[in-house]
Amino acid sequence: MGQTIAEKILSLHSSKQVYANELTVARVDLFMGQDGTSPLAIQAFQEMSGKKVFNPAKVHLIIDHSAPSPIEGVSALHKLMRDFSRETGIHLHDIGEGVCHQLIPESGQIGPGSLVIGADSHTCTYGALNAFSTGVGSTDLAAGLISGQMWLKIPETIKFTCHGQLPKGVYAKDLILKLIGEVTADGATYMACEYTGETIAALSMEARFTMANMAVEMGAKAGLMEADEKTYRWLSQFTGQKFTPVKADPDAVYAKELTYDTAHLVPQVAKPHRVDNVCPVDEAAGTPVNQAVLGTCTNGRLEDLRIAAQILRHRKVHRDVRFIVAPASRRIFLAAMQEGVIQALVESGAAVVTPGCGPCVGTHNGIPADGENVISTANRNFKGRMGNSKAFIYLASPATVVASALTGEITDPRAYI
Amino acid sequence: MLLRGKAHIFGNDVNTDYIISGKYKFKTLDMNELAKHVMEDLDPDFYQKINPGDFIVAGSNFGCGSSREQAPLAVKYANISAVLAQSFARLFYRNAINTGLPAVECDTANIATGDELEVDLTKGEITNRTKGIIIPVKPLPPVMIKILNDGGLAAHFRKHGGFNF
Numbered sequence: 001m002g003q004t005i006a007e008k009i010l011s012l013h014s015s016k017q018v019y020a021n022e023l024t025v026a027r028v029d030l031f032m033g034q035d036g037t038s039p040l041a042i043q044a045f046q047e048m049s050g051k052k053v054f055n056p057a058k059v060h061l062i063i064d065h066s067a068p069s070p071i072e073g074v075s076a077l078h079k080l081m082r083d084f085s086r087e088t089g090i091h092l093h094d095i096g097e098g099v100c101h102q103l104i105p106e107s108g109q110i111g112p113g114s115l116v117i118g119a120d121s122h123t124c125t126y127g128a129l130n131a132f133s134t135g136v137g138s139t140d141l142a143a144g145l146i147s148g149q150m151w152l153k154i155p156e157t158i159k160f161t162c163h164g165q166l167p168k169g170v171y172a173k174d175l176i177l178k179l180i181g182e183v184t185a186d187g188a189t190y191m192a193c194e195y196t197g198e199t200i201a202a203l204s205m206e207a208r209f210t211m212a213n214m215a216v217e218m219g220a221k222a223g224l225m226e227a228d229e230k231t232y233r234w235l236s237q238f239t240g241q242k243f244t245p246v247k248a249d250p251d252a253v254y255a256k257e258l259t260y261d262t263a264h265l266v267p268q269v270a271k272p273h274r275v276d277n278v279c280p281v282d283e284a285a286g287t288p289v290n291q292a293v294l295g296t297c298t299n300g301r302l303e304d305l306r307i308a309a310q311i312l313r314h315r316k317v318h319r320d321v322r323f324i325v326a327p328a329s330r331r332i333f334l335a336a337m338q339e340g341v342i343q344a345l346v347e348s349g350a351a352v353v354t355p356g357c358g359p360c361v362g363t364h365n366g367i368p369a370d371g372e373n374v375i376s377t378a379n380r381n382f383k384g385r386m387g388n389s390k391a392f393i394y395l396a397s398p399a400t401v402v403a404s405a406l407t408g409e410i411t412d413p414r415a416y417i
Numbered sequence: 418m419l420l421r422g423k424a425h426i427f428g429n430d431v432n433t434d435y436i437i438s439g440k441y442k443f444k445t446l447d448m449n450e451l452a453k454h455v456m457e458d459l460d461p462d463f464y465q466k467i468n469p470g471d472f473i474v475a476g477s478n479f480g481c482g483s484s485r486e487q488a489p490l491a492v493k494y495a496n497i498s499a500v501l502a503q504s505f506a507r508l509f510y511r512n513a514i515n516t517g518l519p520a521v522e523c524d525t526a527n528i529a530t531g532d533e534l535e536v537d538l539t540k541g542e543i544t545n546r547t548k549g550i551i552i553p554v555k556p557l558p559p560v561m562i563k564i565l566n567d568g569g570l571a572a573h574f575r576k577h578g579g580f581n582f
């Protein structure tokens with residue numbers, strides 16, 4: 001019987017061939033935790049009488065959500081992570097290194113066919129590398145650190161085939177917002193998504209990460225793609241390791257198959273307070289903007305910063321807009337500096353913050369005031385997400401965010417490209 | 418396991434940021450402290466309204482959003498005995514079972530705020546005593562029953578020294 005990408009990768013990590021809806025206890029290649037989930041995992045590890053980590057080389061803890069620490073309580077939790085890492089010999093990524101979902105792919109330890117478990121919901125990001133990666137909670141992570149394993153239900157898969165080339169000024173972010181709007185926030189719950197078709201093939205790796213990242217906004221467990229030359233070229237910056245790419249069989253069984261024509265897609269915006277409350281940019285155009293955010297694990301990569309700099313070069317952001325930029329990793333920050341991208345952004349009025357999550361989750365770096373509107377490249381716009389339940393968050397592509405920062409209101413970026 | 422209490426109704430797509438806002442969860446591991454802020458953005462006085470044993474009753478996709486285990490833990494420490502919903506988001510469901518909070522999938526359309534409920538997890542049914550009706554419960558997968566019966570995943574590991582299904 002044919003298998004989907006998810007079924008194949010999970011079979012490779014189990015002691016038997018597995019298919020949708022079966023349960024397996026799988027061997028995991030890499031575990032990740034961040035500063036919102038790791039402290040509880042360390043506590044659970046102790047509660048489970050955990051003595052040592054199964055393989056310290058395969059575990060990364062990352063301090064990115066509130067980094068540097070804004071308050072004593074957080075400092076104590078960060079210290080707990082540092083102490084635990086030192087004692088067990090696992091990798092610790094301290095403040096300034098970047099956001100977890102950029103650092104794990106940059107580690108060079110994962111690639112096509114890998115199985116990765118992270119205590120963060122957007123762990124699905126690495127599906128862009130043809131890895132099965134999914135989020136779990138802290139107790140699951142603790143169980144993984146002790147055993148090297150994870151119990152999983154094999155998900156059914158929805159296949160999205162995207163035909164056509166995205167028009168100028170329209171990006172992967174617009175495409176994934178469109179898909180989420182159609183499938184809705186729970187349309188893929190417990191399932192995996194496979195993205196395929198010539199639109200996906202034409203996307204850069206950066207853009208593919210954006211699409212895989214947001215699979216969880218449809219409720220999905222993973223957002224998977226096949227590997228190709230671009231995947232290998234991207235990986236070769238970080239590792240010489242050879243991976244085993246995994247393709248779906250022609251007779252794989254899907255829960256649903258959806259087809260989209262992307263050639264006429266227009267820029268999209270998710271309006272407050274739901275990620276699936278998606279409309280074409282002109283429906284939201286004209287909404288005043290108080291804060292614009294470029295960054296997060298969805299869109300803080302070099303390509304995103306370049307797009308922003310291109311639009312902003314020799315222009316100034318609107319005087320009523322606070323423009324916050326959080327590069328996704330130190331490596332990206334340095335590359336953007338070298339190219340003059342950071343220079344251009346700062347000259348236009350950007351406030352650049354530490355590589356990491358930035359203001360995405362409302363712990364630091366720019367909490368909006370009551371009644372304010374924020375336009376962000378992030379992946380969630382829930383009420384209170386950025387630390388104030390009386391603020392309004394709009395989600396869009398880096399181009400739309402930056403065009404809006406320029407004019408002070410939500411703006412179609414195509415006139416600026 | 419027989420649970421008794423009153424229902425508190427919430428809508429569809431209650432996300433983890435509503436259950437416990439990110440601005441609190443990063444600060445502390447003190448779940449009693451977090452519990453005071455449970456559902457605060459949807460109902461600022463919710464914590465005050467809870468009597469020990471009460472239920473959160475919701476529509477579809479309960480707990481969507483982040484992987485934060487603080488969400489089921491804050492609910493549990495607020496003395497809620499179970500969450501009943503039309504459906505759950507994957508991560509919340511998993512985390513609830515792992516931390517020993519029953520997450521019960523059932524038809525919640527005939528439950529209103531204040532209704533007296535009796536939830537029998539062994540028999541797999543809910544009695545709405547106020548309305549005098551019985552609501553069937555979708556059974557949990559065997560792995561999850563095993564984890565719940567052991568008292569959560571940590572206790573399961575302590576007992577068996579690893580996964581044992």
Ligand code: SF4
Nearest residue numbers: 122296297357360361
């Ligand atoms: S950037 Fe935002 S969505 Fe991504 S890991 Fe950080 S908090 Fe989560």
